[in-house]
Amino acid sequence: QVQLVQSGSELEKPGASVKVSCKASGYTFTNHDMNWVRQAPGQGLEWMGWINANTGNPTYAPGFTGRFVFSLDTSVSTAYLQINSLKAEDTAVYYCTSHIAVDQDFDYWGQGTLVTVSS
Amino acid sequence: EIVLTQFPATLSLSPGQRATLSCRASQSVSSFLTWFQQKPGQAPRLLIYGASNRATGIPARFSGSGSGTDFTLTISSLEPEDFAVYYCQQRSHWRTFGQGTKLEIK
Numbered sequence: 762q763v764q765l766v767q768s769g770s771e772l773e774k775p776g777a778s779v780k781v782s783c784k785a786s787g788y789t790f791t792n793h794d795m796n797w798v799r800q801a802p803g804q805g806l807e808w809m810g811w812i813n814a815n816t817g818n819p820t821y822a823p824g825f826t827g828r829f830v831f832s833l834d835t836s837v838s839t840a841y842l843q844i845n846s847l848k849a850e851d852t853a854v855y856y857c858t859s860h861i862a863v864d865q866d867f868d869y870w871g872q873g874t875l876v877t878v879s880s
Numbered sequence: 881e882i883v884l885t886q887f888p889a890t891l892s893l894s895p896g897q898r899a900t901l902s903c904r905a906s907q908s909v910s911s912f913l914t915w916f917q918q919k920p921g922q923a924p925r926l927l928i929y930g931a932s933n934r935a936t937g938i939p940a941r942f943s944g945s946g947s948g949t950d951f952t953l954t955i956s957s958l959e960p961e962d963f964a965v966y967y968c969q970q971r972s973h974w975r976t977f978g979q980g981t982k983l984e985i986k
Contacts, residue, residue, distance in 0.1 A: 798924075805978070806918075806967055806969075806980075808975040808976065808977065822974060822975070823881065823974075856923055858924075862936065863929055863935060866914050866926060866929040867914070867924070868929075868935060871923065873923055
């Protein structure tokens with residue numbers, strides 16, 4: 762069955778970097794783009810952008826350019842989200858999600874990774 | 881950017897009642913409108929895609945309607961497990977989410 766399994770919670774200091782992983786299984790990884798969604802504590806969902814799992818080409822939503830980097834390692838069917846120069850306002854749960862059985866709609870989600878930025 | 885406005889922000893109902901949640905887009909999104917359900921501590925769950933198509937495993941009491949700028953998610957008879965936050969999302973131009981409607985037990 763399709764699964765997206767994310768790495769565990771992270772606690773980082775302002776100015777540091779963090780890399781969140783999302784390991785996919787149960788489908789052909791390179792056939793389906795991977796998207797990232799942010800949810801700040803007590804807030805709604807924000808779409809961050811996506812990475813073409815076939816070409817590795819990333820597309821960033823407005824507001825997520827510069828410090829956010831999407832990448833892949835297709836040899837282990839894993840997508841990554843790296844956040845550089847962390848700020849307190851980056852504290853959030855980050856989800857990977859993809860459209861596997863439903864064309865272009867997010868039908869599979871990772872369990873979420875909490876990133877806490879605090880000095 | 882297409883802005884989605886959901887209303888009401890909070891809906892207080894009892895099990896067995898009918899719930900009607902609304903989502904309005906700042907410009908037409910055709911039928912590229914999706915509904916998700918999110919419970920505390922869980923990832924969102926796909927409910928409705930293409931404005932009116934139920935995702936696999938979603939009970940028939942959930943239905944979606946609308947096109948263009950005005951959309952509705954209806955839950956015909958609330959079950960205890962339906963109390964959650966509901967988000968709409970458009971994928972007509974990039975992707976944006978509404979701010980959510982919290983469906984709470986009255």
